[in-house]
Amino acid sequence: MAFVNWLKHRLVVIAGLLTLGYLLLPNIVVTVFSFNQPKGRFNYEWQEFSTAAWTDPCGVADLCGSLSLSLQLAAWATLGATVLGTLIAFALVRYRFRARGAVNSLIFLPMAMPEVVMAASLLTLFLNLGAQLGFWTILIAHIMFCLSFVVVAVKARVMSMDPRLEEAARDLYAGPVQTFVRVTLPIAAPGIVAGALLAFALSFDDFIITNFNAGSTVTFPMFVWGSAQRGTPVQINVIGTAMFLVAVLFVVAGMAVTHRRKRQKA
Amino acid sequence: MSTGTLTEAEAPPPPPLAPVPATGKPPRKRGRWTPYLLLAPGLIWLLVFFAMPMVYQASTSVQTGSLEEGYQVTWHFATYWDALSEYYPQALRSVLYAGTATVLCLLLGYPLAYLIAFRAGRWRNLILILVIAPFFTSFLIRTLAWKTILSDGGPVVGALNTLHVLDVTSWLGLTAGDRVLATPLAVVCGLTYNFLPFMILPLYTSLERIDGRLHEAAGDLYAKPFTTFRKVTFPLSMPGVVSGTLLTFIPASGDYVNAELLGSTNTQMIGNVIQSQFLRILDYPTAAALSFILMAAILLMVTVYIRKSGTEDLV
Numbered sequence: 001m002a003f004v005n006w007l008k009h010r011l012v013v014i015a016g017l018l019t020l021g022y023l024l025l026p027n028i029v030v031t032v033f034s035f036n037q038p039k040g041r042f043n044y045e046w047q048e049f050s051t052a053a054w055t056d057p058c059g060v061a062d063l064c065g066s067l068s069l070s071l072q073l074a075a076w077a078t079l080g081a082t083v084l085g086t087l088i089a090f091a092l093v094r095y096r097f098r099a100r101g102a103v104n105s106l107i108f109l110p111m112a113m114p115e116v117v118m119a120a121s122l123l124t125l126f127l128n129l130g131a132q133l134g135f136w137t138i139l140i141a142h143i144m145f146c147l148s149f150v151v152v153a154v155k156a157r158v159m160s161m162d163p164r165l166e167e168a169a170r171d172l173y174a175g176p177v178q179t180f181v182r183v184t185l186p187i188a189a190p191g192i193v194a195g196a197l198l199a200f201a202l203s204f205d206d207f208i209i210t211n212f213n214a215g216s217t218v219t220f221p222m223f224v225w226g227s228a229q230r231g232t233p234v235q236i237n238v239i240g241t242a243m244f245l246v247a248v249l250f251v252v253a254g255m256a257v258t259h260r261r262k263r264q265k266a
Numbered sequence: 267m268s269t270g271t272l273t274e275a276e277a278p279p280p281p282p283l284a285p286v287p288a289t290g291k292p293p294r295k296r297g298r299w300t301p302y303l304l305l306a307p308g309l310i311w312l313l314v315f316f317a318m319p320m321v322y323q324a325s326t327s328v329q330t331g332s333l334e335e336g337y338q339v340t341w342h343f344a345t346y347w348d349a350l351s352e353y354y355p356q357a358l359r360s361v362l363y364a365g366t367a368t369v370l371c372l373l374l375g376y377p378l379a380y381l382i383a384f385r386a387g388r389w390r391n392l393i394l395i396l397v398i399a400p401f402f403t404s405f406l407i408r409t410l411a412w413k414t415i416l417s418d419g420g421p422v423v424g425a426l427n428t429l430h431v432l433d434v435t436s437w438l439g440l441t442a443g444d445r446v447l448a449t450p451l452a453v454v455c456g457l458t459y460n461f462l463p464f465m466i467l468p469l470y471t472s473l474e475r476i477d478g479r480l481h482e483a484a485g486d487l488y489a490k491p492f493t494t495f496r497k498v499t500f501p502l503s504m505p506g507v508v509s510g511t512l513l514t515f516i517p518a519s520g521d522y523v524n525a526e527l528l529g530s531t532n533t534q535m536i537g538n539v540i541q542s543q544f545l546r547i548l549d550y551p552t553a554a555a556l557s558f559i560l561m562a563a564i565l566l567m568v569t570v571y572i573r574k575s576g577t578e579d580l581v
Contacts, residue, residue: 016381019374020396023462026411027400033414044414084308095301103305106312112512114520114564116537120544120557121319124326127550144315147308201401207523208537212544224406228527232410240407247402251395 027244034237041231053234057242060233063223067239070220073135074204077142081203082196084143085150086188092151093158110148118145119212126213133215141213142203149202150195157191320561327554337550349555353539357559360535363450363525364518367457371465371514372507374458379469379506380499384478394470397463405460409527412456416446416528448530456524464513472506473499508575516564536560 007014033043037050058064092103110118122141131137165187169179207221214222224236327345331337350357382393400408415422423446426432435441440451476499484494500507522537536556543553 012377012380013385015374015377016385017378019378019462019466020393022374022459023400024396025415026408026459027403029411029414030403030407033411044417084311087304088308091301091304095304097301103309106309106317110312110316112516112564112568114516114537114560116520116522116540117557117561117564118316118319120540120553121323122315123544124322124550124554125315125319128322128326140315144311147312151308205401205404207406208521211541221404221406224404224410225523228406228410236407236410240403244399244403247399248395251399255391 027240030237030240031244034234034241036234036237038234043232043234043237050234053238057235057238060235062218063233063235063239066218066220066223069135069217070204073138073142073219074200076139077146077203078196078200080139080143081146081150081199082192085147085195085199086154086192088147089151089154089158089191090188093155107148107151110145111152115145115206115208116212119209122209123212133213134217137213137215138210138217138219141209142206145206145209146199146202149198150192153195153198154188154191157194158188161187323554323557326550327558329551333548342551345551345555346559349552350559353536353556356534356539357536357563359533360519360537360560361563363454363457363533363535364515364521366454367461367518368465368511368515370454370458371462372511375462375465375469375510379466379473382466382470383473383476397466401463406523406527409456409460409523412452412459412528413447416452416455418445418447422446447528448533450529450533452528453525453533453535456528457518457521460521460524461514461518464517465510468509468513469503469506472503476502504575508572512568512571516568519564520560 033046034053035049035051036043036046037048037052038045039047053059088103088107091097092100092107119141122137122144125131126133126137161184166179166183169183174182205221207225210219210222211225218226220239224232227233227236325339326337328339328341328343329337330340330342330345378393378397382390382397386393414420417423423432423444426435426446427444432441432444432446435451436443440454441449446452446455480498480502481494484498489497519535520537522535522541525533525535525538537560540553540556540560543549543556547553
């Protein structure tokens with residue numbers, strides 16, 4: 001009976017932790033199999049321990065090329081989507097204007113659309129215009145679908161901003177530019193950074209839209225997709241593991257910084 | 267979209283704001299054109315690369331012709347009918363798989379969101395990181411890892427066999443024999459896994475907003491924990507449930523990666539058909555028609571769902 005009571009009390013915790021396990025299981029498998037020495041082309045069965053792939057992550061043809069292409073694309077897409085999205089977010093929060101509802105739905109629609117629909121329609125546009133598929137068409141597509149996510153992230157932050165801070169700056173004779181650079185931008189920064197990080201992750205990881213609009217250009221997700229048919233090199237698991245570690249490190253570092261700032265203020 | 271916005275947005279920029287005079291009031295009235303100028307670049311991008319492609323797609327779907335001779339708009343609406351009658355199994359499967367995955371996501375995700383919001387204490391941030399961090403690892407690599415996890419004769423399949431779970435799922439048509447890979451179960455498992463964070467995060471956001479004193483109040487009024495959940499917590503988390511189910515169902519219904527990597531030709535979804543029509547068979551009118559049908563179906567379902575659930579101010 002005591003056990004049943006204990007179980008009843010902990011049911012949520014146990015169920016939640018099981019879900020967390022389900023979420024992390026593939027990451028664990030990816031990490032473990034990055035130390036595998038596979039026989040044959042596919043890396044789906046455990047053979048023996050080896051660090052060969054970790055010491056030679058670029059040992060597979062085209063892998064690091066596609067990786068660097070994806071990083072470049074993600075960097076440019078992040079820059080484009082963050083600038084355009086931040087401007088829209090400020091306009092939506094700070095101004096009342098006609099057609100605000102229409103603008104809001106135009107921002108919302110790309111997020112409420114299955115990726116394959118956007119991918120296919122963009123391809124029909126490019127085909128009709130006779131555009132050469134490649135780096136630029138991918139970049140255009142990535143900026144397009146990252147934009148809405150940046151708007152939402154920045155909007156949330158700007159909405160919670162106290163407009164009196166800017167009034168105070170103006171009362172203290174700060175010009176519009178000075179107010180924006182010294183007051184508005186620093187307060188909005190966490191939202192902008194969050195939006196930019198989201199855009200980077202979305203662009204770097206995108207497969208469906210890229211697959212339609214890349215032509216013969218091969219980004220990292222497309223390399224992984226191709227390798228699922230041809231045979232997956234262990235190096236893919238190495239990169240996957242490294243990306244996970246970098247992401248965790250980034251977030252932990254970011255939290256450490258905010259934690260220290262809070263302590264300094266206190 | 268409103269052409270008014272565009273023409274106004276393209277108007278010449280207004281003169282720069284006058285510098286704040288050293289005396290007198292700060293400028294209260296800002297430029298009337300400022301919002302349109304801020305909106306213009308992003309909106310033009312969305313209109314040209316999101317709205318306009320939809321128009322092109324609509325026109326492609328009513329074209330006839332061939333790849334060699336070129337396509338012409340002939341208002342051939344029969345393409346829609348032909349596409350639907352040929353591919354309705356894949357369309358139905360998409361709704362079924364995506365729906366099942368959404369329900370599973372809700373059942374699996376709710377306890378974890380609840381745990382993070384109310385029970386995690388100082389572990390809260392760590393668990394949140396562990397939910398978000400996989401986003402940054404390529405989802406294709408993680409989906410491929412499911413091939414290892416569900417491999418024939420692997421520990422998971424072995425355990426399910428020993429517990430006779432696979433007998434039940436085979437009887438239900440979810441698996442075939444003692445295999446899990448290349449069956450509907452594998453596809454649904456992959457879909458559930460891939461879109462689970464999209465369920466957890468909105469759920470967590472709406473749960474976190476709930477005032478803890480409401481739980482105490484319910485307890486003071488002699489509500490049992492489950493009654494508190496049913497009458498207080500769950501209704502208050504409805505915005506999260508609605509946006510979570512939408513964020514899971516919509517991308518899952520158009521996904522073709524899970525069905526391709528974990529399934530077989532018998533588990534193809536509408537996304538697989540659109541992809542192969544567009545990129546392999548190059549039958550653009552059929553592909554465009556299917557894509558349009560998917561979009562219309564999604565918009566219809568989402569509208570009805572949002573009306574029914576009564577939370578219209580989601581965005």
